[in-house]
Amino acid sequence: MLLTISAEGQGSGALSFLLHKHPGKLQTVELSVGSAHVFYPEYSEEKTTAALLLDIDPIGMVRNAKNFAGKEFLLGQYVNDRPYAASSFLSSAISKTFSSAMNGSCKEHPELVDIPLNLTARISVLPAPKGGEVLINKLFEPLGYTVEAERHILDTQFTDWGYGKYFSLTLKNNITLKDLLSHLYVLIPVSDNEKHYFITRDEVDKLLQKGRGWLENHPEKDLIVSRYLINIRSLVRSAFEILSAQEEAPEEDANTDTPVQREKKERLHDLRLQTVAEQLKASGAESVIDLGCGDGKLLKLLLKERQFQRIAGTDVSFSELTKCKDRLHWEEMPPKQKERISLFQSSVTYRDKRFSGFDAAALVEVIEHLDENRLSALEKSVFKYAKPHTIVLTTPNREYNVHYENLAAGKLRHSDHRFEWTRAEFKAWAQKTAETYGYSLVIFPVGEEENTIGAPCQMAVFTYGTQHT
Structure with missing residues (x-):
């Protein structure tokens, strides 16, 4: 199983710096079922080629991996193409051997990371069992590659048997190395339509992380997602929902606000987060998860409290998680x-x-971004399955909207809000949810409260295992 990556023309020597592999050495990385060897067949200022050669242990493969390839017959797990044809084994080797390059990290020459190079990638044997050359072109050509796919006959001694599912693939593009590696990581197993390990929820995260910036606009996005996740419906649905949310998320509707209104919203937001943090602290929780953490403002408050020994943040938007890392100064x-x-x-x-496994969870201004018919799915995910002892949840109070001068009657505060509840509607939903899943309930106003319309924000604190109030 062989992959070569060549850089040609001016700056081709940058390839070795980006890959973090010395051109004068043979370097070996141990894999779960064999070894990956990196070496340079050629190195000059005009052309540099790095080779990744996999030496798969077929016995270890059978012992450690799931039943893949050739499962149509009894000896399929022993007689198959896995040690020789490019597959998810190669994707895993790329991730482990060239992780820094794929993540866009180059300590010695960081300026090289975002510079496109004239790159040529060659895969000696790539299976494309369902789609063949047409599929390969559909996967790579929209990303700007010139594709050369040479199909191999089944047996040179018996040419009448015709062609098989295997291709020698050459890809050429003027592209950054990190993008090339990300494309190969995702699309090799998509072409092969197989995985050598059991697929879990983590695979959705891997796909969306490695596909960030190109997958959402790829014309074959649906096919890529489905085949990468080997058509496991629950995972495919989850990936599509996250991608859809990222595509639909608008910019904040702050451009129609006056400076005074923006300042009021910021003060309310800060007050809301501080109130949530105080409720979490008062619950006695030592572990907290922020579900829909956004840019990480609440997480930053929680990190200041020594009481919280374990903290997690999750969001549907990868870009928001990137902002979150920046706010938290993640690298430093x-x-x-x-x-x-x-x-x-x-x-x-x-x-x-x-x-699961957290004492408390926060859902700050999250539910109103969901279609109301999806609330039952959130309830099961959080209240039934995760089931933290304490859940602190906030949402806007629709009755207070009359205070926003630029907000027309009947309009919502944000274009991405699917609904906004009155105090009575929120109380009814919260009580029903608490009763269904065995939580007690206390509702608080957040912000300046008025007799007739209440406060701008409403908060529910759910506590598991005590009688409903």
Whole structure:
């Protein structure tokens, strides 16, 4: 199983710096079922080629991996193409061997990361069992590649048998190395339509992280998502929901506000987060997850409290998680501080085992961004399956909207809000949810309260295991 990446023309020597692999050495990385060897068949200022050669242990493969490839017959797990044809084994090797390059990290020459190079990638044997050359072109050509796919006959001794599913693939593009590696990481197993390991919810995160910036606009997005996740319906639905949310998320509707109104909204937002943090602290929780953490303002408050020994933040938007890391100064965060916190991408409307095991959860201005018919999915995900002892949830109070001068009657505060409830509607939903899942309930106003219309924001604190009030 061989992959070569060549850079030609001016600056081709940058390839070795970006890959973090010395051109004068043979370097070996141990894999779960074999080894990956990196070496340079050629190195000059005119052309540099790096080779990734996989030496797969077929016995270890059978012992450690799931039953893949050739499962149509009894000896399929022993007689198959996995040690020789490009597959998810190669994707895993790319991720492990060239992780810094794929993540866009180059300490010695960081300025090289975002410079496009004239790159040529060659894969010696790539299976495309369902789609062949047409599929390969549909996957790579929209990303700007010139594609050369040479199809191999089944057996040179018996040419009448015709052609098989295997291709020697050459891809050429003027592109950054990190983008090339991300494309290969995702699209090799998509072409192969197989995985050598069991697929879990983490695969959705991997796909969306490696596909960020190109997958959402790819004309074959649906096909890529489905085949990468080997058509597991729950995971495919989750990935599509996250992608859809990212595509539909508008910019903040602040451009229609006056400076005074923007200042009031900021003060309310700060007050809301401070109130949520106080409720979480009062609950006695030592571990907290912020479901829909956005740009991380609440997480920053929680990190200041030593009471919270374990903190997690999750959001449907990868760009928001990127902003969150910037706000938290993630790269400069002291190791002991970073041990307390984890960030990951997910959707609150799907069951995710990573939501479980926390004393408390926060849902700050989240539910109004969901279609009302999806609330039952959120309830099950958070209240039934994750089931933290304390849940602190906030949402706007629609009755207070008359105070916003630029907001027309009947309009919502934000173009991405699917609904906004009155105090009575919120109380009815909160009581029903508490009763269904065994929580007690207390509702608080957040912000300046008026007799007839209430406060701008409403908060519910759910506590598990005590009698409903």
